[in-house]
Amino acid sequence: MKTQVAIIGAGPSGLLLGQLLAKSGIANVVIEQRSPDYVLGRIRAGVLEQTAVDLLLQAGIGERMGREGLPHDGVVLCFGDQLHRVDLHALTGKRVMVYGQTEVTRDLMDARAASGQTTVYEADQVAVHDFDTAHPSVSYVKDGQRVEVQADFIAGCDGFHGVCRASVPAGAITEYEKVYPFGWLGLLADTPPVHEELIYVHHDRGFALCSQRSTTRSRYYLQCPLTDKVEAWSDQAFWDELRRRLPADTAAKLVTGPSLEKSIAPLRSFVAEPLRFGRLFLAGDAGHIVPPTGAKGLNLAASDVGYLWQGLTDFYGGSSVGIDRYSQRALARIWKAERFSWWMTSLMHNFPDNGAFGHKMQVAEMDYLFSSQSALTSLAENYVGLPLL
Numbered sequence: 535m536k537t538q539v540a541i542i543g544a545g546p547s548g549l550l551l552g553q554l555l556a557k558s559g560i561a562n563v564v565i566e567q568r569s570p571d572y573v574l575g576r577i578r579a580g581v582l583e584q585t586a587v588d589l590l591l592q593a594g595i596g597e598r599m600g601r602e603g604l605p606h607d608g609v610v611l612c613f614g615d616q617l618h619r620v621d622l623h624a625l626t627g628k629r630v631m632v633y634g635q636t637e638v639t640r641d642l643m644d645a646r647a648a649s650g651q652t653t654v655y656e657a658d659q660v661a662v663h664d665f666d667t668a669h670p671s672v673s674y675v676k677d678g679q680r681v682e683v684q685a686d687f688i689a690g691c692d693g694f695h696g697v698c699r700a701s702v703p704a705g706a707i708t709e710y711e712k713v714y715p716f717g718w719l720g721l722l723a724d725t726p727p728v729h730e731e732l733i734y735v736h737h738d739r740g741f742a743l744c745s746q747r748s749t750t751r752s753r754y755y756l757q758c759p760l761t762d763k764v765e766a767w768s769d770q771a772f773w774d775e776l777r778r779r780l781p782a783d784t785a786a787k788l789v790t791g792p793s794l795e796k797s798i799a800p801l802r803s804f805v806a807e808p809l810r811f812g813r814l815f816l817a818g819d820a821g822h823i824v825p826p827t828g829a830k831g832l833n834l835a836a837s838d839v840g841y842l843w844q845g846l847t848d849f850y851g852g853s854s855v856g857i858d859r860y861s862q863r864a865l866a867r868i869w870k871a872e873r874f875s876w877w878m879t880s881l882m883h884n885f886p887d888n889g890a891f892g893h894k895m896q897v898a899e900m901d902y903l904f905s906s907q908s909a910l911t912s913l914a915e916n917y918v919g920l921p922l923l
């Protein structure tokens with residue numbers, strides 16, 4: 535098989551890149567190790583920045599998002615039983631869009647199927663070759679047959695545990711990592727959200743987040759020890775613990791119901807530098823991870839893809855400036871989101887080794903935040919997303 539861009543991974547970054555390239559007339563093949571149902575079954579992000587929304591619109595998949603997505607003008611931070619609303623729109627003139635990653639992925643899958651581009655699901659033993667030459671290739675095994683795809687470029691959109699970053703020689707890459715001493719236990723339920731906006735809760739028992747997918751579907755998260763097993767958390771135990779971490783009048787409004795999904799995710803900050811190795815590019819979680827507190831992971835994946843799409847379009851138009859600048863441009867935005875996600879994680883969670891002083895610092899930080907217009911504006915600007923530079 536021959537193509538212009540071989541894309542590894544059919545998560546949001548791989549599918550969005552494929553769709554944008556197709557719109558620009560650039561042929562691509564997406565190679566994914568899992569099945570479409572498996573990819574759609576992973577419940578993850580829920581909040582989109584305007585930049586991500588704009589890219590999805592450019593990819594031609596904004597129609598259902600426009601109908602079913604929920605624009606939010608603000609978010610709520612809760613500290614010591616006090617709710618503080620951050621008026622994102624008043625502070626920045628921008629809003630965020632609540633529309634689940636599952637729905638984004640489904641829309642991208644449908645658009646890809648309609649466009650007739652090749653997507654290979656359930657590809658085994660995916661491997662990338664010769665990306666330090668002008669003739670890279672990808673191989674995989676499907677139904678017992680080995681297939682080779684020759685391409686001009688390889689886009690590594692295969693997530694944190696993918697094969698692309700792992701194929702780069704150790705001396706050519708630098709990795710920066712911080713692992714947090716807790717995880718998030720998430721629960722999805724067909725119950726109306728407890729509040730019309732998201733609530734991020736700092737509590738002595740641990741962080742909690744009240745999010746949503748629609749006016750009838752809620753998504754909640756609880757900070758939990760890394761040693762916890764999801765099977766040991768009954769729905770009842772989850773709801774009881776969430777109620778304990780909410781202020782009494784919010785807890786009283788909580789509507790509970792059977793979970794549709796429950797899972798535990800570890801929290802990590804991670805950046806690989808650079809993001810280009812000859813004719814291999816890393817984009818999305820393949821190149822970096824943020825702890826989910828700032829809702830930045832999917833949004834960064836979208837902005838990486840935006841830069842890479844521009845670079846590849848320029849390349850086929852006769853200029854390699856865009857692909858030469860890809861790594862530097864993407865990393866500048868990534869480090870800003872890493873800072874914000876780390877800061878918000880540090881502010882909102884209960885750290886086992888923080889001690890009384892650490893807790894006082896969190897209280898002081900929160901007091902400062904809500905007494906300083908510039909601190910609040912900075913939070914709002916980062917939450918709605920910094921512009922694409």
Ligand code: FAD
Pocket residue numbers: 542543544545546547548565566567568573577578579580581582635657660691692693694695696697698718720799817818819820826828829830831832833834835
């Ligand atoms: P992935 O979604 O990981 O997709 C990579 C794909 O590559 C997968 O389908 C995988 O099966 C495939 N793959 C892996 N290895 C191979 C291989 N060897 N060969 C072929 N295919 C392979 N982000 C936000 O912006 N907002 C939020 O509100 C938010 N909330 C989150 C909440 C939680 C609990 C979690 C865990 C994450 C959250 N995120 C959020 C982060 C967001 O989900 C990720 O950043 C996003 O999924 C990254 O997309 P991706 O396509 O780069 O990677």
Ligand code: DHB
Pocket residue numbers: 578579580581732745746753826827828829830
């Ligand atoms: C969701 C996840 C997040 O990490 C976040 O900050 C906000 C919302 C969600 O899954 O809805």
